[in-house]
Amino acid sequence: ARGLPLAVATTKPTARATQQLLAAGLLDAFLWVQGTDPPMRPKPAKDVVVAACAALKVDPRRAVMIGDTSRDVGAARNAGSKAVVVAYGPHRLQVARGLGPDVVLPTLAVFGV
Numbered sequence: 001a002r003g004l005p006l007a008v009a010t011t012k013p014t015a016r017a018t019q020q021l022l023a024a025g026l027l028d029a030f031l032w033v034q035g036t037d038p039p040m041r042p043k044p045a046k047d048v049v050v051a052a053c054a055a056l057k058v059d060p061r062r063a064v065m066i067g068d069t070s071r072d073v074g075a076a077r078n079a080g081s082k083a084v085v086v087a088y089g090p091h092r093l094q095v096a097r098g099l100g101p102d103v104v105l106p107t108l109a110v111f112g113v
Contacts, residue, residue, distance in 0.1 A: 005031050005032075005056040005058060006029060006030045006031060007030055007031060007032035007033065007034060007052035007053075007055060007056055008021065008030050008032070008033045008034060008035075008052070009034050009043075009048040009049045009051070009052040009065065009075070010033075010034070010035050010036065010048065011035075011036045011042045011043055011048070011071070012035050012036070013035045013036065013037055014033055014034060014035030014037050015035070016035065017033050017035045018033045018035075021033060031055075031056060032052055032055040032056055034048050034051045034052040034055065035048070036048055042071075043069075043071040043072060043074060043075035044070070044071045044073075044074025044075050044077075044078060045075065045078060046060070046075055046078035046079035046080075048075065049063070049065055049075050049076060049078075049079035049081055050079050053079070053081075060079040060080050060081050061080045061081065063079070063081040063082070064076075064081060064082045064083075064084055065079070065081045065082070065083055065084065066084045066085075066086060066105075067083070067084070067085060067086070068085060068086050068087075068088065068096075069099070070099050072085070073085060073099045073100055073101050076101075082102045082103070083100075083101040083102050083103075084101055084102065084103045084104075084105060085097075085099050085101040085103075085104050085105070086104075086105050086106075086107065086108055087104055087105065087106050087107075088106075088107065089106060089107065090106055093106060
């Protein structure tokens with residue numbers, strides 16, 4: 001709704017991630033899908049975050065990586081991006097905070113998902 005460019009940066013291969021997003025009816029929400037395709041290194045390496053940012057023409061230092069694992073936080077940090085962790089419920093908030101993100105969200109509901 002705010003017109004922000006959105007991409008997916010995942011450890012899955014791009015083709016599989018694209019298929020899963022399409023099946024879930026979410027593919028149209030993203031301008032780019034970046035999987036970990038050879039020769040990219042998997043998260044916590046910065047490769048997929050940097051590639052997704054390049055595709056969107058966004059400096060990684062101005063990007064926000066939203067994830068749910070320590071690998072996501074690591075990839076964000078390694079790319080110079082902000083890190084947001086989704087805890088998926090109040091019982092996981094403490095675990096999410098322990099990952100060291102900039103922000104913890106209890107759910108994706110804040111995005112209307």
